[in-house]
Amino acid sequence: MLVKDIMQDIGETKKKDTRFTNRLIPFHDVCSVSSGDIDNAIKSAGKEYLKDGSQAAGQKFMGVVKIRNNNTVNKESIINSIGDIFTKNHTVDLNDPDFTIIVEVFRNVCIVSVLTDYIKLRKFNIFGLFSGGFAEPKKSIHKDP
Known part of the structure; x- marks a missing residue:
């Protein structure tokens, strides 16, 4: 993913x-703002984590939702x-997630991303x-299996 490579390069070098960029928001899917469309976009963006019996099963995740100019x-x-979509195969961990689901709503557009290293890349x-380099995640309260 291009944005992740850019962020890792900035952290290393x-x-x-x-010049005028503060935050880069990568996205996997864009949809309209309705509950059905948002659910479908979340499933589409996270399809590799939703496969039964895949290597991704049993990982820890975190959800981040930001809504601006929409009521x-x-x-x-x-x-x-x-939570309903991902807790069947994964557990929630807000301190040290393996992947993060980001849903950003701005007016009538919804952007969905599933990212790894969200905490590490600040x-x-x-x-x-x-200014601070790579972040160290907080200790997880969950015990690793």
Whole structure:
């Protein structure tokens, strides 16, 4: 993924090649703002983590939802949808997730991403990564199997 490669390069070299960019938000799927479309976009973006018997089964995940300039969708309902979709094969861990599901709603557009190293890359914030380098995740409260 191009954005992840850019963020890793900034973290390793401490050289910022962007002038007016603060945050890069990669996305896997874009949809309209309705609960059915958002659920389908989440399933589409996270399809490799939803396969039964795959190597990804049993991993830890975290959901991040941001809603701006929209009053038609509810943050809690999107978080519940993410939980309903992914908790069948995975566990929730907000401190040290293996992958992160990001749902961003702006007006009538919804962007969905499934990312690894979200915490390590400082939530894809360029200035945070440039000044502080890679972040160490907090200790997980879950015991590894």
